Each structure stands twice: as structure tokens, then as C-alpha cells.
Amino acid sequence: MEEKLKAEEKKIGMTEAWLRKHRLLYTGATRHPFILSIRDGTVDIAAFKTWLAQDYLFVRAFVPFAASVLIKAYKESDDNTDMEVILGGVAALKDEISWFKNEANKWGISLSNVVPQKPNKNYCGLLDSLTRPEVEYSVAITAFWAIEAVYQESFAHCLGEGSQTPQELKETCERWGNEGFGQYCQSLQNIANLHLQKASDDELKNAEVALLSVLEHEVEFWNMSCASV
Ligand SMILES: Cc1ncc(CNC=O)c(N)n1
Numbered sequence: 001m002e003e004k005l006k007a008e009e010k011k012i013g014m015t016e017a018w019l020r021k022h023r024l025l026y027t028g029a030t031r032h033p034f035i036l037s038i039r040d041g042t043v044d045i046a047a048f049k050t051w052l053a054q055d056y057l058f059v060r061a062f063v064p065f066a067a068s069v070l071i072k073a074y075k076e077s078d079d080n081t082d083m084e085v086i087l088g089g090v091a092a093l094k095d096e097i098s099w100f101k102n103e104a105n106k107w108g109i110s111l112s113n114v115v116p117q118k119p120n121k122n123y124c125g126l127l128d129s130l131t132r133p134e135v136e137y138s139v140a141i142t143a144f145w146a147i148e149a150v151y152q153e154s155f156a157h158c159l160g161e162g163s164q165t166p167q168e169l170k171e172t173c174e175r176w177g178n179e180g181f182g183q184y185c186q187s188l189q190n191i192a193n194l195h196l197q198k199a200s201d202d203e204l205k206n207a208e209v210a211l212l213s214v215l216e217h218e219v220e221f222w223n224m225s226c227a228s229v
Helices: 002-010 014-021 023-030 033-039 045-076 080-106 118-130 137-157 167-177 179-197 201-227
Strands: none
Touching (some): 002 014, 002 201, 014 137, 033 045, 033 137, 033 201, 045 118, 080 167, 137 167, 137 179, 179 201
């Protein structure tokens, strides 16, 4: 595998090598116009509300996927700290669902009537396919890391130097943009790199495809939020 050699030469992890190779797509997912509009304070609140309601549904679908990664970590990893990092992520989703309900309430959105839009359904379909037991741990953990990392990078950008994020959106950005979430994403990336190092060429191919699928679906998810205005 060509990238594996390149990664080894540069002494970087496989995930970093892939992000370099697919830089444009990664930037598309983490510096989307929707995110940039939050950062510069020009965000359309209707788009934000659409995102909030759709993301609530996404997070509900993310729970069984996260649980499947936890099962794989338990079965396939010889290092039990893997499982603890993922368990922390799974546990945080309970609070996250409560947060979505509370936030929706603040904005006057009724979550019981939300219908998933096509890009959301497609993304949840990807999660569902990655939940299957045949999907290797290295592939599932790569996707899991990428899903979390896109949100971390996106929302941290809204809080960085010079940002003009509206006060009422800061809490949302903090949720994924905070330093603790950043460290959690780093831990997931380290776990993914360790398992990719030991993976077969076939697994590497599947993990790279899963990473690309995640990034493409993230772009579509942001597009959906903007388009519905
Ligand atoms: C579409 C999407 N991608 C990633 C995340 C972050 N993971 C869990 O919250 C999310 N909430 N929504």
C-alpha cells in the first residue's frame, strides 16, 4: 500500500496521511460555508434550526453505531484503554441527546415532528452499514474518529481567534469545539492509527473508503442545512 509507505517514511499515522491526500474534501467538510457563516456571525437562523433538528435525529442513529464500535473494541483490541475511550464517547451521547432536546426547546422546535431529510437518511444508512459485525474494527474506528473529528474541527473554528459567532450559538460550538472533545478526538485518532498499522491491505482500502464516505456525507449534511432556508 503506497500511502502506508509514505506514512511510515514521514513517521505520521495513516489517518494523517489520508487527510493530506484528501485535503480538499476534508477542508470542504470542516470549513463549510455553513460553519463559516456561524464564525462570521452571518448565519441564517433558519438554517441553524434545520441543522439542530436534523442533527438530533442523526445523533440518535449514531448511538447504535457507537455501541457497535464499543463491542468491536472489547472483542478485538488487546489494549483495554481503547474500550474506555469509546465508552466515554458512548456515555456522553446520553447528555448530548438531552442537550438537543433542551436546545430545541429554547428555539421553539418540536423534535417529535422532525422528518429526516434525504442526506440525513443517507448518512444514517452509512452508519447502519458500518454497524455490521463483518466490518473490521480498524474500519469502524476510522469512521468513528472521522465523524467526531469533523465536528470538533468545524466548531472549534467558530470559537477561534477573531471569530464573531453570535452569543446564542456559542454553547453549541463549545459542545464540540471544547478542548476536552479535542483530546477525545486525538485519542480516537491514535487508536485508529495503531489498528491501521496492523491492518491488511484490504482493510486499509476499506478504512480509506469509509473515511471518504464520512467526509462526503458530512458535506452533504451541511449542504442540507443551508439549502432548506
Ligand atoms: C452529522 C454529524 N456528524 C458528527 C457529529 C458529532 N458526533 C456526535 O455528536 C454530529 N453530531 N453530527
